[in-house]
Amino acid sequence: MKNIRILLFVVAASLFSACNDAIDIIQPSELTPEVAFETVEDLRLGLNGVYSGAGGENIILFTSLFTDEVKLGxxxxGQGTNGELAFQLNAASGDPGSIWLSNYTLINYANRLIAGAANVTPTEAEQDEYNDIIAQCRVLRAWAHFQLLTFFSEDMTNDNALGVIAVDFVPTTDQQLARNTNAEVYALINSDFAFADENLIRFTNRSTNRTAVSIDFVNALRSRMALYRGRYEEANTNLDALITAYPLTQRGAVTAADGTYRGDYFGMFKNTNLPAQETIFKLERTIGGLGNFYQYWASVNSTTTGSPFYEVSTALFNTVNTATDGRRSVIVDVSAAPSYTIRPVGKYTDGNEQLNLLGDVQIFRGSELRFIKAEILANAGDLQGAMDYVNLVRRARNNSTRTGTVGVLPLPSNGAVGVWKAILDERRAELAFEGFRYTDLRRLGAKANATVDRAPADCAFNDACTLPIDDHRWIMPIPLEELQANRNIQQNPGY
Incomplete structure (x- = not known):
């Protein structure tokens, strides 16, 4: 493999730290992009390394603890009690540093491969694959930049607000870069998308392989980004076609003896690769990778006897605690049924790698497309239309057929606020433990007159039951490591 993995996985502790000592000396054995990447085959192997840098687990863990997805198990x-569960968030907290570093690590991996590709001259027969590899790197780079904006931008709807550091090159060790404006970061992301439009071909069968980025993922991410920017008309572009292309996975009619549903919707999170799967893009987790995700929430395993550090919160559980809602069997491990007195987190408990507890990480699913459409319609004043899209998701999760009516909600009596709250609530249930709740409350909390929703019993240990939606902690601080290493970085307000 020409030691490509060594090149890709050597990442500094801080991306932009200054250093002018021995590491600046070129060592005889050093693998530069010119040496590591000489053929298209090298690039293909290197692309696997770039995908290995794509993570979402740290975002999911932070979101589940800081908001209202878990309670003490x-x-x-003592895990979390003096940190996220107490709304403790500052520059020295581990979560901002982890999210910052992991996304810039992915950007760094992508930029290194792109730089190496400049030294490769493909044959005519290899040109499409060569372009496709670069396009995949650029999409992953764009996604990482967008992830960073989601958590660290001062205001994603304001193009002139401070965003994050836009990096489309391999920085030198002495570069100390200031934050770019949102507009500048969005411009880089859109340029990566535009390159993908022209070059991201179906070199592999991405109609069934949802672990590689595709044009559909690019367009779905465009819609999500436009929505977060408050550009509803732009978010609607290509959305109807995507909704048609990714029908909702049905709950299924198979019910275990304990009352849990283990049909198609359950199988989507257990990596059964269903032909009609609504997954647009997910991160594949394999043996020897990042480890078993359940260990974020439990000591031994995700079952009721597996020593859970955290359990599904009372308020979240109540949103799906009906005899018909198939999401209960996914959010709460099935070992909790039928009593549900202990409620271990169950969304990542299975895999198809011949090893239990190694579930893939969902990044974009068809249900989110319906919620984007609901927000577009709610913003336009079409409240019934918005509720219709919310109910499309509820219908799929509460019925064994697409024509069932169990779980369908009426139009709220309190108008727009009620509709925004219904969208927020349904996103909470459907996208639980997928890393959205923190961002959703930041975006929609004021419109829905809602914030963190913890049952009194869940927060009685410290009385940290809610957080005002205008609190500065709904924007993450620039991590201390970056502040100490980069004199040009600017901190977010309130920290």
Missing amino acids: RANG
Whole structure:
């Protein structure tokens, strides 16, 4: 493999730290992009390394604890009680540093491969694959920049507000870069999307392989980004075609003896690769990779006897605690049924790698497309239309057929606020433990007159039951490591 993995996985502790000592000396054995990447085959192998840098687990963990997705578990020994569960968030907190570094690591991996590709001259027969590899790197780079904006931008709807550091090159060790404006970061993201439009071909069968980025993922991410920017008309572009292309996975009619649904919707999170799967893009987790995701929430395993540090919160559980809602069997591990007195997190408990507890990480699914459409319609004043899209998701999760009516909600009596709250609530249930709740409350909390929703019993240990929606902690601080290493970086307000 020409030691490509060594090149890709050597990442500095801080991306932009200054250093002018021995590491600036070129060592005889050093692998530069010119040496590591000499053929298209090298690039193909290197692309696997770029995908290995794509992560979402740290975002999911932070979101689940800081908002209202979990409560103290039976085996909690103090985990989270002096941090996320207490709304403690500052520059020295581990979560901002982890999210910042992991996304810039992915950007760094992508930029290194793109730089190496400049030294490769493909044959005519290899040209399409060569372009496709670069396009995949650029989409992953764009996604990482957008992830960073989602958590660190001062205001995603304001192009002139400070965003993050836009990086489309491999920085030198002495570069100390200031934050770009949102507009500048969006411009880089859109340029990567435009390159993908021209070059991201169906070199592999992405109609069934949802672990590689595709044009559909690019267009779905465009819609999500436009929505977060408050550009509703732009978010609607290509959306109807995507909704048609990714029909909702049905709950299914198969019910286990304990009352849990284990049909198609359940199978989507258990990596069964269903032909009609609504997944647009997910991160594949394999043996030897990042480890078993359940260990964020439990000591031994995700079952009721697996010593859970955290359990599904009372308020979240109540949103799906009906005899018909198939999401209960996914959000809460099936070992909790039928009593549900202990409620371990169950969304990542299975895999298809011949090893239990190695579930893939969903990044974009068809249900989110319906919620984007609902927000577009709500913003336009079509409240019934918005509720219709919310109910499309509820219908699929509460019925064994697409014509069922169980779980369908009426138009709220309190108008627009009620509709925005219905959208927010349904996103909470449907996208639980997928890393959205923190961002959703930041975006929609004021419109829905809602914020963190913790049951009194869940927060009685410290009385940290809610957080005002205008609190500065709905924007993450620039991490301390970056502040100490980069004199040009600017901190977010309130920290």
